[in-house]
Amino acid sequence: MTRPLIMVAPNGARRGKADHPALPVTIAETVETAAACLAAGAAALHLHIRDDAGRHSLDPGRYGEALAELARAVPDMRVQITTESAGIFEVPDQLDCLARLKPGWASVSVREIARAPELAARVYGTCADNGTEVQHILYDPEDAALLARWQAQGIVRPGQDSTILVLGRYATGQKATPDDLAPLLAAKPPGRWMLCAFGPAEHACLLQAARRGGDLRVGFENNLHRADGTLLHDNAESVAHLVDELKRIAV
Template structure:
């Protein structure tokens, strides 16, 4: 686990759209490159160091496509320059198989990518291909963040590392709280199993959560040594139950809470340094 001292900077990532929601869920949900770029600028100003990208096809459906990813990334870079870490998703959403997920990342060659362990390594037969893919990421200086939905996956990731299949001494991870509960309403206590005795400690972990207690959940993660991710992908509500007007309002809410706890907010440059990312 990272240092729990009160002066440890906390990185805020924004996940502004996801692959499931549409403007019918929230009219401010960004879907086009221009909308994503505007959201990136607003969230950067509010305190976000990283944007987690999903992109859509012309019909608004989730897609893993290098051309669309490059268009969205270019729009963001034109708007905010290199002032934000741009992370793409490789999420399947029930549409893609592991081979295509990894191929899309290779074609895009992003700065950073999130990888769901349970999707890309559904069984032990998939381990060699996954290990080869991680080797490619390291050679190309693409930083992965491994998504973990339960503590058992943390144990499995540690086992893969012990067997030499993870080419980083300490890869960043994302703890997802409450994804597979009936209501998908997360609670701060959902974090405790990830930090319990016997579960591997990761020096760089981030927390995301579902529902109106998103801010409380991720703030708990920050106070326990982690970083945070918020946004319309998982939550549309402010802590008082009202609808958040923008993704930036969710970022600002958490940034204010963290500053109130005495936690400084990490800049994109310091996040790149903390994650060992040489800027490309």
């Protein structure tokens, strides 16, 4: 089997230093984390940025600064921005970020864009016009069905077929299990896919995805703990451990 691409998601929109002292918040901390995770085996970074108060941000200027610093420090690492609303931003804000920043790669939640369906075609058209690779975020089979409808209707453009399947985001205690993968995988439209999973069974879920041919996203956005419940030292430890596990199952 082809070895999966490993992406690290080192912080997310909601966690901070109170959750883990090694969680990166500033651009400098994110760049330092990216370098450590690249050395540990991650080939890509899922980028969240924060404002001066440490809150989730979609500011194109701050994103541009972060992307420039990452390109300088880790030029061999692919970087994907998030358009996550996190309960703060609306679809026009997400569209504005995509239009002004023109990122090379962005994750887009279909259920978030569906809050303003009249803007959906503009969101995906803007990405197509600017050469932004889209990775659709799918939380459940209903999200997958919506994406398939938008593809059939031409709202989602040809070639915009990459997905990330998210396990456990809305589960009790945000704890995913490997059994959660099958129904979402069966429902998703054809195309390259990746998996991330909330909770201490994160790595077990990722190994299940690797066996099924998926790429993998790992990191503190989704899980801070080892399988035994103890805190990971940092994101790089989680990446390195996943790389070792993949070697043992010969993926």
